[in-house]
């Protein structure tokens with residue numbers, strides 16, 4: 286599926302070569318989901334817990350998975366969605382994280398949306414909500430056009446990400462638990478900012494799921 290090679294193993298959508306270049310995110314921090322092998326909680330979460338309750342990703346960002354995510358984000362490879370969504374649901378079940386009231390995507394800006402014709406996290410949300418029979422809500426979070434992405438320090442990055450989104454006026458949650466979905470989590474500043482906004486709008490617990498996590502930041 287990823288490289289276009291013919292597949293001989295009928296239990297897999299990927300050829301052996303692509304499969305061998307996938308890293309499943311098994312040993313990870315129980316809070317932020319970053320690859321972590323020294324105990325259950327990473328150093329950063331020991332100092333300060335994230336705003337969200339827990340974050341899970343089935344894969345570590347790199348190799349075949351990185352190629353596939355870039356394909357989804359920039360080359361219209363929406364045919365990867367079922368594989369991504371199934372893997373995410375599998376990891377949510379594996380971590381006993383299937384209890385939430387709605388699924389919400391990290392939004393694209395209008396410009397990104399117009400360029401791609403779709404919001405990759407939004408498509409993932411649609412698949413996951415359908416698989417689990419949970420309501421999906423695409424309009425609560427809005428991406429602010431032209432907001433800066435960059436920032437050097439952790440606090441600065443989080444602050445600039447917080448400026449990048451807002452909750453649509455009039456939206457209020459009443460303690461519902463939310464699963465927030467992104468395609469890839471790198472520093473975590475984006476999902477932290479969105480989780481904080483959801484909490485501010487009245488969400489109960491916010492869980493996060495993405496296809497892949499890098500151990501950066």
Ligand SMILES: [Zn+2]
Nearest residue numbers: 288290300303
């Ligand atoms: Zn392949």
Ligand SMILES: [Zn+2]
Nearest residue numbers: 314317327330
């Ligand atoms: Zn952590």
